Amino acid sequence: MRPLSIDSINPAILKVQYAVRGELAIKAEEHRLKLTKDDHGLPFKRVINSNIGNPQQKGLDQPPITWTRQVCALMEWPALMDLAPQVFPKDVIARAKELQEEIGSVGAYSHSQGVPLIRKSVAHFIEERDGYPSDPNHIFLTAGASAGVSLLISMLITPPKSGILIPIPQYPLYTATLAQHSGIAIPYHLDEASEWSTSLHEIEGALEKSYKDGIEPKALVIINPGNPTGALLDEHTQEELVKLCEKHSLVLLADEVYQSNLHRPESHPFTSFKKIVRRMNSPVPLFSFHSISKGVQGECGRRGGYFECTNIPDAILSLIYKMVSVGLCPPLTGQIGVDCMVRPPKPGDESYPLWKKETDAIHAALASRTKTMADRLNKLPGVSCVSSPGALYLYPKLELPEGAIEAAKKAGKSPDTFYALQLLDETGICVVPGEGFGKKDGHNYYRLTCLCPGVEEYVGALEQFHLNFMKKYGGL
Numbered sequence: 001m002r003p004l005s006i007d008s009i010n011p012a013i014l015k016v017q018y019a020v021r022g023e024l025a026i027k028a029e030e031h032r033l034k035l036t037k038d039d040h041g042l043p044f045k046r047v048i049n050s051n052i053g054n055p056q057q058k059g060l061d062q063p064p065i066t067w068t069r070q071v072c073a074l075m076e077w078p079a080l081m082d083l084a085p086q087v088f089p090k091d092v093i094a095r096a097k098e099l100q101e102e103i104g105s106v107g108a109y110s111h112s113q114g115v116p117l118i119r120k121s122v123a124h125f126i127e128e129r130d131g132y133p134s135d136p137n138h139i140f141l142t143a144g145a146s147a148g149v150s151l152l153i154s155m156l157i158t159p160p161k162s163g164i165l166i167p168i169p170q171y172p173l174y175t176a177t178l179a180q181h182s183g184i185a186i187p188y189h190l191d192e193a194s195e196w197s198t199s200l201h202e203i204e205g206a207l208e209k210s211y212k213d214g215i216e217p218k219a220l221v222i223i224n225p226g227n228p229t230g231a232l233l234d235e236h237t238q239e240e241l242v243k244l245c246e247k248h249s250l251v252l253l254a255d256e257v258y259q260s261n262l263h264r265p266e267s268h269p270f271t272s273f274k275k276i277v278r279r280m281n282s283p284v285p286l287f288s289f290h291s292i293s294k295g296v297q298g299e300c301g302r303r304g305g306y307f308e309c310t311n312i313p314d315a316i317l318s319l320i321y322k323m324v325s326v327g328l329c330p331p332l333t334g335q336i337g338v339d340c341m342v343r344p345p346k347p348g349d350e351s352y353p354l355w356k357k358e359t360d361a362i363h364a365a366l367a368s369r370t371k372t373m374a375d376r377l378n379k380l381p382g383v384s385c386v387s388s389p390g391a392l393y394l395y396p397k398l399e400l401p402e403g404a405i406e407a408a409k410k411a412g413k414s415p416d417t418f419y420a421l422q423l424l425d426e427t428g429i430c431v432v433p434g435e436g437f438g439k440k441d442g443h444n445y446y447r448l449t450c451l452c453p454g455v456e457e458y459v460g461a462l463e464q465f466h467l468n469f470m471k472k473y474g475g476l
């Protein structure tokens with residue numbers, strides 16, 4: 001065996017799959033390169049990246065929030081404060097000074113758990129949101145929510161026979177991280193017929209099966225609002241889920257990164273699991289994740305987020321601290337992004353009117369695109385789609401004709417991957433096939449984001465493609 005070959009690598013790494021950046025995304029990149037040449041021969045002018053919830057990606061139209069970028073600019077180069085004081089609103093300068101006093105240079109390592117002042121800001125944000133106390137010492141700032149999820153899964157799994165309950169469809173971070181740490185994904189299916197609701201009965205069934213298979217379930221993952229479904233949990237279901245965790249001694253991992261992406265908050269509000277756990281006075285160990293990548297910040301590349309620990313024993317908190325200190329500290333620029341998210345300008349502050357205008361516009365664009373796209377997709381033959389009340393996505397279901405299923409089999413692809421590849425080749429629209437999120441056998445889906453401008457043009461192209469595809473394979 002050579003010193004470095006596929007056979008010499010940790011076999012767990014070979015099992016990791018991550019569809020959001022998989023075959024479709026790679027092909028989209030190839031098309032993008034081709035399009036720079038005059039004789040590209042492709043039947044479209046641009047690639048539309050509808051595959052990833054990356055709001056500030058080139059080609060999309062979500063601008064960064066001015067408030068965040070101004071604070072970050074002053075933190076990067078404090079001399080700007082003196083060189084161009086007229087450019088920056090007073091509250092921006094005050095915030096940058098406060099942060100500089102605490103942090104010093106963003107080029108220095110910080111406390112491994114995150115800057116204490118920023119953790120205090122996070123705790124205050126959580127208290128305001130939930131009406132229950134939050135302890136800055138129980139908050140860990142992270143390089144995006146992914147880093148926290150990954151760390152905690154690595155700590156919870158005890159190979160070879162332990163697993164974590166994950167929703168299907170799921171965000172593939174969970175299966176990928178479980179595969180990496182030789183953990184077992186214990187799937188429970190969400191119910192599409194009732195807006196992708198979470199069923200206690202389904203989870204109980206999944207638990208029973210795991211006990212029979214000799215797998216020890218360690219934790220329950222809930223993504224609320226959901227990805228890819230956009231579903232929101234009601235408080236009654238949340239309480240039942242907490243009781244289920246109590247009954248089965250499960251840790252609750254609450255992925256709440258889309259908590260401020262709510263399109264119909266009157267009928268589908270968000271309640272955090274922290275609030276539910278505290279209100280019930282439950283002893284369930286809970287880790288809650290949040291991020292600057294989503295919401296209206298969309299600061300994916302800055303890599304900032306946090307997790308809050310509720311009902312976690314001190315000995316475990318110390319171990320978490322030990323593990324995060326191995327990585328020294330989360331990026332300072334990401335930590336500052338977290339501060340800007342949890343402590344935005346208030347009415348009366350100089351930055352407030354612009355901040356309000358920018359954030360309102362982002363919420364409105366997302367809600368209107370989600371509705372327009374869902375309405376139009378639902379009119380297509382063989383397509384049905386829940387109009388997501390939250391998050392950044394739609395997850396349409398495809399009833400494909402037998403001819404397409406046969407052709408996909410011949411091509412060695414799942415039917416939804418087969419569909420998505422042709423969609424990309426013919427229109428330049430890049431989506432993620434349902435295969436990447438896990439799904440029930442025989443069902444086909446794809447996920448597309450609601451972040452792309454020019455909805456009319458690209459939903460039109462999608463409709464035309466779908467009708468042609470259905471005709472080609474005998475579905476019309």
Ligand SMILES: Cc1ncc(COP(=O)(O)O)c(C=O)c1O
Nearest residue numbers: 144145146171227257291293305
């Ligand atoms: C449900 C969910 N959790 C976590 C993440 C990771 O986000 P971050 O950029 O904060 O690592 C994502 C990203 O799309 C997500 O959809």
